Amino acid sequence: MDMKTVLVAVCLLLVSPITGHWWAVGSHVVMDPTLVCKKTRRLRGRLADICKKEPALLKEISKGVAQGSKECQYQFRNRRWNCTNVRRSLKKVLMRDTRETAFVNAITAAGVVYAVTRACTMGDLVECSCDKNVKGRGRLGVLSPDHAHAATAAAATPASGAAAPGDWEWGGCGDNVNFGYRKSKDFMDAPYRRNSDIKTQVRRHNNDAGRLAVKNHMRTECKCHGLSGSCTLRTCWRKMPPFRDVGNRLKERFDGAAKVTPDNDGHRFQTEGPTIKPPGRADLVYLEDSPDFCRPSRSTGSLGTAGRRCNATSPGVEGCDLLCCGRGFDTRRVAERVNCQCRFRWCCEVTCSTCLVRREINTCR
Ligand SMILES: *[C@@H]1O[C@H](CO)[C@@H](O)[C@H](O)[C@H]1NC(C)=O
Ligand SMILES: *[C@@H]1O[C@H](CO)[C@@H](O)[C@H](O)[C@H]1NC(C)=O
Numbered sequence: 116m117d118m119k120t121v122l123v124a125v126c127l128l129l130v131s132p133i134t135g136h137w138w139a140v141g142s143h144v145v146m147d148p149t150l151v152c153k154k155t156r157r158l159r160g161r162l163a164d165i166c167k168k169e170p171a172l173l174k175e176i177s178k179g180v181a182q183g184s185k186e187c188q189y190q191f192r193n194r195r196w197n198c199t200n201v202r203r204s205l206k207k208v209l210m211r212d213t214r215e216t217a218f219v220n221a222i223t224a225a226g227v228v229y230a231v232t233r234a235c236t237m238g239d240l241v242e243c244s245c246d247k248n249v250k251g252r253g254r255l256g257v258l259s260p261d262h263a264h265a266a267t268a269a270a271a272t273p274a275s276g277a278a279a280p281g282d283w284e285w286g287g288c289g290d291n292v293n294f295g296y297r298k299s300k301d302f303m304d305a306p307y308r309r310n311s312d313i314k315t316q317v318r319r320h321n322n323d324a325g326r327l328a329v330k331n332h333m334r335t336e337c338k339c340h341g342l343s344g345s346c347t348l349r350t351c352w353r354k355m356p357p358f359r360d361v362g363n364r365l366k367e368r369f370d371g372a373a374k375v376t377p378d379n380d381g382h383r384f385q386t387e388g389p390t391i392k393p394p395g396r397a398d399l400v401y402l403e404d405s406p407d408f409c410r411p412s413r414s415t416g417s418l419g420t421a422g423r424r425c426n427a428t429s430p431g432v433e434g435c436d437l438l439c440c441g442r443g444f445d446t447r448r449v450a451e452r453v454n455c456q457c458r459f460r461w462c463c464e465v466t467c468s469t470c471l472v473r474r475e476i477n478t479c480r
Contacts, residue, residue, distance in 0.1 A: 142209040145223045148177045162305035175234040176227050183226025186362040193433030195408035195420050207416025212402035218369045221325030224303045225361050228329045232295030246289035286350030292330050313377040327397045328364045332356045372399040409440035420479045427477045439479035447476045
């Protein structure tokens with residue numbers, strides 16, 4: 116299918132009132148999760164359950180959305196599109212299906228998995244608790260906790276602690292990631308449940324890629340027991356990776372995202388060229404090329420880069436050349452008082468003097 120056909124398809128979708136409604140709901144999921152419950156006219160199924168019966172869960176979902184948004188801003192802090200949550204911009208980004216849309220949806224879905232799972236572990240939700248499904252014990256070196264979990268943990272890290280021989284058993288309070296995964300899916304995918312058009316496919320795929328960035332990268336943590344830390348017995352549990360790792364992983368997927376087009380019956384997507392390998396479940400996919408985000412634009416939601424700080428010597432995306440889109444930049448010299456020559460004095464005090472440092476601040480024209 117050529118680009119023109121895709122554009123026509125996309126435009127048709129845009130004017131379809133039903134899809135339009137679901138889209139609005141879809142962007143509420145990211146911008147204000149509690150609005151989903153208010154704006155969805157006929158709440159049904161699992162989404163209805165969450166909205167009506169599980170206010171504590173809804174609160175964790177909102178926290179997850181906020182965590183996703185914060186991580187998005189960190190990952191894109193030095194780029195032209197900086198994942199701003201200025202509503203008029205974000206709304207437009209969420210209506211499209213660019214790489215940026217893919218990332219926002221994925222990191223949001225991941226944030227929801229994360230927050231809900233953590234709430235389970237902390238005992239903040241009555242619906243769930245620690246993961247009690249992993250049971251059993253073994254001898255280190257014969258069957259390590261990581262091997263036991265090889266099927267569910269694609270990239271488990273080696274158990275921490277000394278590699279001394281000894282027994283281990285599952286214990287402690289493991290992260291119940293399957294519950295978080297399920298609830299993230301119930302909530303995030305609800306607007307897209309009944310549609311099978313290409314945009315819906317892409318959104319569901321990217322949401323899932325985000326969830327898998329947490330679920331497929333669980334770690335094993337262990338604690339030693341035994342006389343004076345001899346580690347004759349260890350208890351181990353499953354733990355989510357730090358959310359920063361999830362963000363980094365999804366950022367890599369953003370960089371390698373695959374452009375897809377609808378296949379002949381329009382219900383599935385395929386990669387553009389026959390040579391590109393089909394995207395896996397954990398990869399991000401997109402339908403439209405991104406705008407350059409250089410200038411403010413009402414239609415794309417770009418805020419432009421004028422006034423953004425840039426690095427005059429860097430050749431990368433944060434460098435003034437790229438960030439300012441060739442418009443040039445202004446340089447300001449500032450002097451700042453900072454703590455310096457700090458010394459640790461026994462015990463327990465740190466003394467510093469103040470120094471004046473001069474810095475150059477470059478901002479895009
Ligand atoms: C993101 O970029 C916009 C304009 O491009 C700017 O106004 C805003 O301050 C930036 N946000 C952050 C967190 O840097
Ligand atoms: C600017 O970029 C250069 C080269 O990449 C780097 O060494 C330097 O630390 C950067 N400066 C700031 C203020 O980030």
